[in-house]
Amino acid sequence: MNQAPSQRQLRVGEEIRHIVARALERGDFHDRVLDTVPVTISEVRVSPDLCHATAFVMSLGGVRLDEVLEALGRNAWVLNKAIARALTLRRSPTLKFLADPSFDEASHIDSVLRRPEVARDLVRNDDAGDEEADPHGA
Numbered sequence: 001m002n003q004a005p006s007q008r009q010l011r012v013g014e015e016i017r018h019i020v021a022r023a024l025e026r027g028d029f030h031d032r033v034l035d036t037v038p039v040t041i042s043e044v045r046v047s048p049d050l051c052h053a054t055a056f057v058m059s060l061g062g063v064r065l066d067e068v069l070e071a072l073g074r075n076a077w078v079l080n081k082a083i084a085r086a087l088t089l090r091r092s093p094t095l096k097f098l099a100d101p102s103f104d105e106a107s108h109i110d111s112v113l114r115r116p117e118v119a120r121d122l123v124r125n126d127d128a129g130d131e132e133a134d135p136h137g138a
Helices: 007-026 032-036 065-074 076-086 102-113 116-133
Strands: 039-046 052-059 094-099
Touching: 007 039, 007 052, 007 076, 032 065, 052 065, 065 076, 065 094, 076 094, 102 116
Parallel strands: 052 094
Antiparallel strands: 039 052
């Protein structure tokens, strides 16, 4: 059974997201890939025991995403150190990185909405809504 994350998990995840984003912004890594490819950390999910954290990332335009994930994995120790210093937890969560699927999902939804048959149905529904709202056309 999947439970919704607790307030504490959400707070810790958001704080880790900020720590990682600041480290990327400052260029705390000596990695050619991370220095040249803009990266977005969209979300960090933390396990209920706060021992594991998964950061969902996307490179700008999805460019070189595999290289970015590999570079983040190589430099995870830098981020784990920064997290341990910034958070007052018994144990610092171990960080791993995954590609954020929400960008692909949003792109797919956008492409579906742009199909002619869907656009036609959306226009019909808008016209029907206008007529129902004011049957006299005033």
